[in-house]
Amino acid sequence: MAVCVNCRHHGLCVHRVAIFSPLSAEESHRVAELIVHKEYHKGDFIMTEGEQLSRLVIVQEGQVKAFRSTADGREQILYIFSSGDFFGEKNLLRNQPASYSVQALVDTCLCMISRSDFQQLLRAHPEIGMKIMEELCRRLERLETAVESLGARDGDARVSSVLLEFAERYGEEHPRGVLVRLPLSRQGIADYVGLTRETVSRKLSSLQAEGVVELIGNKKLLIIDKTALEMGSSQD
Amino acid sequence: MAVCVNCRHHGLCVHRVAIFSPLSAEESHRVAELIVHKEYHKGDFIMTEGEQLSRLVIVQEGQVKAFRSTADGREQILYIFSSGDFFGEKNLLRNQPASYSVQALVDTCLCMISRSDFQQLLRAHPEIGMKIMEELCRRLERLETAVESLGARDGDARVSSVLLEFAERYGEEHPRGVLVRLPLSRQGIADYVGLTRETVSRKLSSLQAEGVVELIGNKKLLIIDKTALEMGSSQD
DNA sequence: AAAAAACTGTGATCCGTGTCATAGTTTGAA
DNA sequence: TTCAAACTATGACACGGATCACAGTTTTTT
Structure with missing residues (x-):
């Protein structure tokens, strides 16, 4: 596996995380001592809905879905957390059970800090x-947008907006557009946008047929006409 | 109109708001000085999507929708704020524009505190x-639940769950069940649950026909069989 | 109190998405 | 390299909710 080797040897993860940016070098060194690392394989559950974790969890390397x-047997994906994101905030302030499950999408290394230390x-x-x-x-704003998009039950708009979101977060430059490495399978995308x-x-x-995108295998996708997606995700 | 007379004369609103509960009597007196009150009529806009308000707004008396x-021309209702709730949090930390509009559902009195004071x-x-x-x-948890519910596009479940939510927040005891004063019109409910x-x-x-609820005019509703709603809002 | 405006209920019809079925493709293991 | 398991694409069909239309009701205005 060999993820997060750096992280284990030096306390690097503290530096990669926005929420710890107010700390001085010395302080972050001390904080690093408090942190426990743990590796997960693709598909492993990190926490389960209702569970009382009482730790703040930070994604050091990898990607997870919440x-x-x-x-009715479906699975509604709420968040995709990547390097630098945290979760488990609910269990920190009050003693509340987790409101969602978290599962590794790929091999992942996490940093955890206990409730009391935090x-x-x-x-x-x-x-x-x-x-x-x-x-x-x-995060609230993300969910507000999700609610807005799910409320208007137009399938095309949902797919367009999720593609734009992925492009924003995981896209990279490409001579013919934006190349996106999809974090989710088709089923996963469906679980994310409620289709x-x-x-x-x-x-x-059909987006491919219209020349708006180009599917590259199942895990990549090239956005050729971003404007068309933006129009499709809002007015028509 | 005559809303919030108390509030204007003494600094009472500070006491009614959970977020100020850590303040001592003396401190809350001082905070009361910083607060500006303002009254709105039903239908008035308090803030508009994209606007930069730079104040924290607390609902003293009344009810507003965000x-x-x-x-596609719809209106997606995200929150209903009542006495004690606040909004405008987005503009406080960073200088971000509001991510939603807020409009008074009834005559309403608001307390506002400036960015710098706050x-x-x-x-x-x-x-x-x-x-x-x-x-x-x-609020995150509320939205997560909303996303879950909107994702599973079953109309019955959406209506059932919004009724349960209203019962929780605005219901009062009644010999034959729970009497709910609906904060929204039919259109409003539709805008809230994406129908x-x-x-x-x-x-x-049809819920009335099944004997689950009883419609009392357009603004009230009696929930007779709460269990049926709970079943309808989850498994079937 | 009368009139206007806004809101609600319900029928008829249409369309989009879910569901089911099946074949094709990709991925990973042996 | 081969095989199995998981994932993906696509057609056929059904059904639920959107849309349109209109009558009835409630609320607001003057």
């Missing part, structure tokens, strides 16, 4: 609280 | 930051 299992840290450095608030607000696997397939196919 | 206007307060009383974090987490006015009407009618 989701809820719905009553609370002490928060008292000593209120600016960390600010950082967390900022991130919570960002079925089949519908996502069809929408992607 | 929503986004979607590209930040000073936050520095002096880190516990206020904690309270805000808690509330942001609560059309007509579908909401139909679902409510």
